[in-house]
Amino acid sequence: MANRVKFKDLSPEDQQDHRDRMRHSTAHVLAEAVTKLFPEAQLTIGPPIEDGFYYDFAVPEPFTPDDLKKIELEMRGSIRANTEFVERETSRDEALEIVKDNLYKVEILEGIPADERVTFCSHSDGAFEDLCRGGHMERTGDIKAYKLMSTAGAYWRGDEKNAMLQRIYGTAWESRDAQKEYLKRIEEAEKRDHRKLGRQLDLFFFDPIAPASPFFLPKGTVLMNTLIDYVKELYVKYGYDEVMTPQIFNTDLWKKSGHLEAYAENMFFVNVDEREFGVKPMNCPAHAMLYQANSRSYRELPMRYADFGRLHRNERSGVTAGLTRVRSMVQDDAHIFCTFDQIGEEINWFLEMLKEAYHAIGFDEYRIELSLRPDKAIGSSEMWDQAEAILTELLESSDYDYTVEAGEGAFYGPKIDIFIPDALGRSWQCGTVQLDFSLPERFDLEYAAEDGTRQRPVVIHRAMYGTLERFLGVLIEHLAGAFPLWMAPVQAVVVPIADRHNDFCHEVGAKLKAAGIRVEVDDSNDRMNNKIRQAQLQKVPYMLVAGDREIESGTLAVRTRTGENLDPMSVDEAVEKFLKQIADKS
């Protein structure tokens, strides 16, 4: 191929297309290698994905890491041979005859209209061919860099009722350098892993004694509390009242709320005196009870009840992951009770607060999803139609970009979810607004309207961070553990250069502490260099060094964790500087 355009000169769309075709082509080469080494393997599908591709095989035995090496070796041969990818078309029925021994391919073909043509692709002169949708490179040699990454079980067609296939994940790039860069990126991301940083920074840990339930050390607790305190500030501004509610409730409550019907498998139950109680996985039923504690008037609405109560969800084993998916959690949860007419305004009011909070914390990139009714839903279809229409219209008339996800709603209502990516690019649902017509119905909630009639309020479930554990996990990865001053568990470390400076440094520490700054004095036996290093590793924003010169002039040598040395300043100046920066959240 002469005149071939260089990859870097392609438009972004063409680059993506190039990568997709190459990755899909690599999947073909993989499929051939697997077929050679494991003749009994049945091929299913092998699409390109972000950063790579996968191929699902039906095999009697799962692949071992050793198999992967052999397969990779086999693939190398095909790529060296640099054979041509050739597509050929057949009728669907002809194709059915060819793949008749492979029930997965048969199932795929059966989903295609009988009069449609289908393609087979070969890259080894017909010795091996695979039914596929097409989109390949010209020759196997066009695959410039590839690597098999991992294996995993995956259900056929993503349904756990179906057979489990063996998936091989791989990556493929237009050049060795691009692949190197990618592998480097993964390595860098692993360094930011919040589980690793949680240990290194003494924030939290896990123990099998309480699976998937973090133990927060003092520094991690500071972070959680800082996040909570900030929300509480916003709650004052945005008109929320905080409430506290019990931890366990008689099962009657969960029957009434519908949780027993739709959420029981995720709940913990305890039996006391032959009565059964459920540990709360959500706050909403308790808040419905608070609403009912008085007869309500339209004048009280909207009513916004916030609750930082601890929730427990019995997540299936195998789905939990560090802080991002836990069994014991706190949410910045609140329920808004309002009239039907107030829905739009309330949701917008909430989104405004969310925007403010995310911006302050430094999350300016997030993804929005509108999730519609799931299979396991309670409430009438009229209620769902109406609720879905309201959220759709609201997003349509907003500036937000969003995607629609059918079947992803909560069991009691549709929702708008906010997703934030972690270090590895996996995105996590954090913020959420959920519209619920069902809870008011089930608890028979009412308010006296202006005209004296009794009306049914609407409930909006909403959270900005969502689960704080998860939010913190994602936040740690975003910041690589280097928290801005207002969040940092230790905001400054005072470093005496020698023992004789300890007293002075303790005085400095005491002054900072009195000003409300989280400060530590490192009066250990170490050399100053090591004290700096320790503070640096702990990602402490400021290091305040004091030796003879500083005591003499009554100042502090200020070093930032970015390695910068600021002009010497007095303790008072330092306090002022820090307090301002904390107040500005900068």
Add this chain to the structure above:
RNA sequence: GCCAACGUAGCUCAGUGGUAGAGCAGCUCAUUCGUAAUGAGCAGGCCGUGAGUUCAAUCCUCACCGUUGGCUCCA
């Protein structure tokens, strides 16, 4: 829950069918130092748990628990 891998000192990790080792952290002593590791010494382990094979198991087998990567589910 499903598939796979892993589980050794507080942490990160070596290691072997004959009851264990390093670095860091910890403790003690010496050192008092000017912006990312001062030195020496000491202590620290039911080798995840339970069963089995074996003269002998941290190592082999099985089960369980937990973690990780996926699948499914989900904030």
